[in-house]
Amino acid sequence: DIAPESGDLYRAAFFLYVASLEGLLNLIYEIYLDPALRDERIYNRLKREQVDIKLRLASLYCTCFKTRVIDAKSEDFKRFQFIVDLRNDFIHANITKQMKVSIIEEDNLTFWVDSERSLKYGLPRDPTALNQSHLETVRHSVLAIVDIVLEAMKPRYKRELSRVIYDERIPVDIDDDEFIVI
Numbered sequence: 001d002i003a004p005e006s007g008d009l010y011r012a013a014f015f016l017y018v019a020s021l022e023g024l025l026n027l028i029y030e031i032y033l034d035p036a037l038r039d040e041r042i043y044n045r046l047k048r049e050q051v052d053i054k055l056r057l058a059s060l061y062c063t064c065f066k067t068r069v070i071d072a073k074s075e076d077f078k079r080f081q082f083i084v085d086l087r088n089d090f091i092h093a094n095i096t097k098q099m100k101v102s103i104i105e106e107d108n109l110t111f112w113v114d115s116e117r118s119l120k121y122g123l124p125r126d127p128t129a130l131n132q133s134h135l136e137t138v139r140h141s142v143l144a145i146v147d148i149v150l151e152a153m154k155p156r157y158k159r160e161l162s163r164v165i166y167d168e169r170i171p172v173d174i175d176d177d178e179f180i181v182i
Contacts, residue, residue: 007130011130015090015091018138021055021080025054025055025149029046029058032157032179033063035063037061051084052080055080056070056072064161067152077145080142080145082123146165150162163181
């Protein structure tokens, strides 16, 4: 048996917070996609979109929204976008500027000069540096986006989805080509 270290759990939780929001958006697209757009080609394209793009396009494709879901210039979106970018860097093992180190050799001495390692939104660029407080930042950001999504919905759909949003299974009925959460 290999017990996971706390760093492994922090990284897993980080990825799962972002994945949970993506799952919510996928659910919204599945249930509330405009019937005129329920075409396999369109749906397959939407499934492959990045989570931030899905979030921004949701009100254009789904009938459940009364307003645009999110303002891409808002601080909530910018913070979430940063988290998504971090996730992409972590998952794809991208070598970022912050990971690079300059080496200066002078008079047979070697000096390592770390690049700028400033935290943005209090989050590290190194996945091994994640800790409990970083996860709280990610959790609050994801929950803020969930609230924004729900607030942009028409009252009926907001009521339906709010009731079941944290359930493991969500019962849906189809009535006259419209999906209804029951």
